[in-house]
Amino acid sequence: MGRMVVQHRANSRTSHTEQPSKAEPAAQTVKVSTTSKTTKSKATSRPKAVKPTTNAVKSATKPAAKTAAKAATTKATAAKTTKTAKATHKRVDAETARANAALKGLVGEAPAPTIEVKELGQFGRINVMDVTPDEERGIFPARVELGEPFKVTAQVFIEGRTKVGATAIVRNARGRETLRRRMMCTNPGLDRWEVTLKCGEHSDLKPWDEGYAAVKRQLGEWTVTVEGWEDTYTSWLHDARIKVRVLDDVDNALNSGAELLARWAVTLDAKLTVRDRKTLQQAAETMADESLTAEERLAAGDNPQIAALHETNPLRDGISPSQPQRFKVERPKSSFAAWYQFFPRSEGATIDPATGKIVQGTLKTSIAGLERAKAEGFDIVYLPPIFPIGVTNRKGRNNSLVAGPDDPGSPFGIGSALGGHDTVDPLLGTMDDFKALTARAHELGLEIALDFALQCSPDHPWVKQHPDWFRHKPDGTIAFAENPPKKYQDIYPIDFNADMEGIEKEVERVLNLWIDAGVTIFRVDNPHTKPVRFWQDVIAAVTKRHPEVLFLAEAFTRPGMMRALSYVGFTQSHCYFPWRNTKEELEEYLPVTNGDDGYYQHNTFWPTTPDILTAYVRDNGIAGHCVRAVLAAMGSPSWGIYNGFELLENKQRPGFEEQIDNEKYEVKVRDWSKAKKYGVAEMLTALNKIRRSHPAALSYHNLTVLESSDPNVLAFARHTSAELTGTGQADTLIVVVNLDGHDAHQSMIHLDLDKLGLPTDRPLAVRDELTGREFQWGWDNYVSLAPWVDVAHILSVQ
Template sequence: MGLMAEDKKGAQALSSNSSQSATSQETSSAATTTRRSAGRQTSRATTTRTAKTRSTTKSAAKTASKTTRRTRAAKPAATVDFHHGEVPAQTLPVTDPAQFGRIAVMDITPNEESGRYPARVELGEPFTVTAQVFIEGRTKVGATAVLRNHRGKEMARVPMTCTNPGLDRWQATLAAGEHSDLKPWEDGFAAIKRQLGEWTVTIEGWEDTYTSWLHDAAIKVKVGDDVENALETGSNLLARWAKTKDAGLNAAQRKELAEAAATMADKTLDAKDRLAAATSETVTGLHATNPLRDGISPSQPQRFLVQRPKSSFAAWYQFFPRSEGAYVDPTTGKIVQGTLKTSVTGLERAKAEGFDIVYLPPIFPIGVTNRKGKNNTLVAGPDDPGSPFGIGSELGGHDTVDPLLGDMDDFKALTAKAHELGLEIALDFALQCSPDHPWVKAHPEWFRHKPDGSIAFAENPPKKYQDIYPIDFNADMPGIEKEVERVMELWIEAGVTIFRVDNPHTKPVRFWQDVIAAVTKRHPEVLFLAEAFTRPGMMRALSYVGFTQSHCYFPWRNTKKELAEYFEETNGDDGYYQHNTFWPTTPDILTAYVRDNGIAGHAVRAVLAAMGSPSWGIYNGFELIENRQRPGFEEQIDNEKYEIKVRNWSDAGKYGIAELLTNLNRIRREHVSLFGYHNLTVLETSDPNILAFARHTPAELTGTGKPETLIVVVNLDGHDAHQSMVHVELPDFGIDPARGAHVRDELTGREFDWSWDNFVSLAPWADVAHILTVEY
């Protein structure tokens, strides 16, 4: 039936010249009238949509308006030759977001929660977009991803690749801007800041007329069927391609296509030679780079929030200022605590080990009422300093430096020193109070009261936290928001660029949404880390509202299967929203694996954390193998949260972990293009104790013109040696199977030749891991 219908159209096209001319004029006039009407409809619809969008967000409105103007500009030609060969697909006006264009574009990823929350990427971080793109019948289509910055300027136009023809799935990898290591306080950061904000990606589907024609023409020439019509159609196609503005051809390229069209039209030549003119290296190359795109059908723009350097790629180092530089007074036998001034040694250690963010737990005055003693005992001794999370005393609250540590000038001096070393300061923000906090008297409505009039302390039955009053947000959330914004502004002015927020999941999501929006509106460079170990929905919601990074369940993923699944989850589409930061241990977490696997276990977890996520962190003392648990709890005994630690850092050289941390951070810096949340692939291994994965970035996104690949192989057993075969799907990583890969171990300097299947042997007393650079 379809062929018969096409034959009827062909017969109608063979009517008299005068009839053709009249029909052509009438159709052209009707098409022009229809386009004008559609243009007016598009304008009215655009005005309505823009007004609605403006009520939601001004920036989104600007983007929608610019995109709509671009879409309207892509009108069909003023006249269409209906009687000379095939009619090319036309760009259809779209007056409603639910309308399809000439080509169907659907299911664009990432596009979480129907596009209400933009995907997040770091400036210069490679990321992948996919979409379903298709047309009716057996006609061929193509797809292009168009990247525009927050001002609507086109920054990249990238051809998409069909990765699954059966599902019409197309894919492209992009990068918003170029990677930078500039810090917020450094010269030149203003230029970085101007690039931040909501960028968009538009997927343009289009009819691939050239490929569709070539498929049929090659068959017809081969079997000698309707050859002249096929070649004339191709000649007309190339000639039209040469004149198409959208193709972006230069004069030389237009000439090449015109000459190829002329050769195809030359009936004195052999049909195969004529066809060869359309399949030359030049023409096929232009099809790849500057194709003829008929019926261009743009999708609605997909938003991407482009954030500043270190929003994704970060190495954190945590220490307690009161322990840094602490010592035992030989005359009294008592501990003399460290201060902000002595904390410079912690900064220098973090710098030496290659970290770029120093995270300080709360440095505010500590309450006296119900102060906790060592190991969380209910009664504090006379010399117990209390938990820094029991915030607030008569000396002040969240806006005050604990006098035992110093004063605000000392803190500003510390941040200035950190900046001199190239380190950022992240400050803990625990939104909770001791019973002695000034807020308790000034704003009693901010706390939950029992029927007897007393304020309820924090508890998670049967656990009780008598030294902490949680905030109640029901009575005056706007007032609490305003105060928190004031306090954060104070610390930002003192040099803080990141807030690590304690237990944000115990506060309303809307509260954080308001606070983060207010802070980042004034300071878009400020980042937020969520210390949230809770249900997936809450963790995802916190990422939606602005938490740039997040603690996660990495410490409890230990088997090969658990780690493989978690790595793919962290580095998959979830990575556009939730940036998992891998910490092997924290003051709150010391797992059985770290406890039981000694030095090798610490090395294994460090390699997995540093290589498995673009963002990772170390709690100091890890270098000293501090791995004794408090009986019955997954945390350290003699926990630093409740006492001051006196450490002998000269012992760090005995274990080799500090050296390993330094090497891991060096590898990360030298291969920065590999550490995004979207380019990790788990590799097949034959031993259940050997985990292998690869990070790969194609040549066009490395900045060097060459692809980059790291292959990481880890023995998860801290006690026994294991051997395994590791399978590498060579073409997936740009490796020529005929040549194989020459790889270099970044940890030892040893070199190997790898192919599809490769033997490895790792022993915990020698090498717990290989980190292999593929040399192209």
């Protein structure tokens, strides 16, 4: 049956913890019944009697001593069975016994049984299909960060008009149940049910922090099982209300309900407290009392107290588990992260007053960049390649083909006579300097992400050591990189066809070297130009030794390739967010990033990069920078900023969507004291503070686009229920953005309070996290945003 069928694991704990055990039908005999159906049920639940004829035959063929021993054993077994039965009888308390007496003689229906599924493709008593997420037939598990809320859906149904329910069970990597939640039917016509879950609790601990070992133990492959079940109570209640109202077959309806409540009270799967059991037993006794009116009897089982028990501890008949869905639970910062990029050679760069020439920065002066990133609230610092830069065909300023005598070249033209990917550029410092940088970063609570561009300059040591790793032209020369009409004469691309295994081993060696120096994340340049299998092998080998290491893919390419890279281990990915600027584009793109795609491809939103400067950022000034920062920080759990954004560096190179005087080809000297007059750095700091303070910002699976009447005003909400926030209180953020960086706009914003799980019986008190102002909101709300006052509201529901 399609992609999903109900499957029962032979060694599943479900048969012992989530389904009624084989002993439970016997427990139902606390309902005293005179019907032949119930009597038969009792008989089949008792231990089988010893067959004396069989024993006699065996005794005739064995020595007398063995026959006597066998008889003694049989007698002991019978005595033990009788003793166990008596002990079980003694456990029935007085309240249950009183309910038994009241229910004696009532006629009940057999509950739906749990049908064992013995092979793939068999259905249980309830039908469970199409459990999502389940890409590629479940070969690649969905990926979530520890404690990240996520959504699971399924089709759950039964024949006829009988009501069903569904429960999702979360189990950790050791098979222990950690969470159990009722699912909601969101589309009755399609039998679609959904629920929001989480695997473990959110943590901000870094791999080097004390206590991280406890986080590490929680990582790995978790499972979610959807259990469909017959909702006997709801089915009964629907019919009983009608029959009492029209006085049709009332006694039978109410006596059936009394027996149902009594059975519910002793069902182990319901996990009831003693008080809950007594509540149900008393309700059953009242409902069975024919001296009361029909309305009084029905009210005993149709009231808020019983409804609350049905919500939290329902009677689940015919439990039918789905095949467990696998989830790869990853460490903190695999989904929820804030990146900050700077070039070490520009950090701390100065102009020599004597010569007027630029003196580039070093790894030692880059400490200032770490401190700025920390002050603005970021938690990952991303460094471009820090390896020696080639001389042959070195690029000049603005990607010119001829470099001047003082041009430093592109750090992506990797390798020279000084070394390759395993060497620190001497102009930046030494390996010890780099280790000191990562140590300081860790003291500040920052992770270091290092760019890994798998390409070489013509001067790279690999060119001589491994000439077969490069593609040669018919004339014997090595082909430089190109993407016609673009040409990269300073780079030789790797050819993986001749010796991919050898290249893999060398890359693994290099990555492990930098990990030992303190790197915990690699941002990989253009991974889509290399074989997917290559990355699959490399990432598997590296993470087997260092499971804490994360990988980000800088892959602006086709969706299939981006998805494949995520399957093989790229935890996060660059994406097309910079080019999604209109309301229509964003309303379409945000749900994609924050939907099923988010189980595999964790899009990281960057407003700009060294390679990207869009017309929107160029044309909308300070307001435009703040708008894009708000959208990036609140539109995705993972976002990043390329430094210089705070200084409004927004001049394009003519004819290209990238900066003029690009930092990739020259050293930048910046005056960071000017950042205060723009206020962009202040906005970045505020956004990171809001993100850290609100659990709703953590997930790729909780965003809802809101209706807004103005074409320049975008609105969306993030909501996480109280059970999943870790604080015991629901968390809702409402983001409203004026996309026009020049003019004010007014709009009506519609909130579907029911859908968002918000109160509908009173006004909502909301607080703007950017300004501290407070408002009252409801279903429809008026908003006015002027770029010179407020570019956005980020409202938290109080």
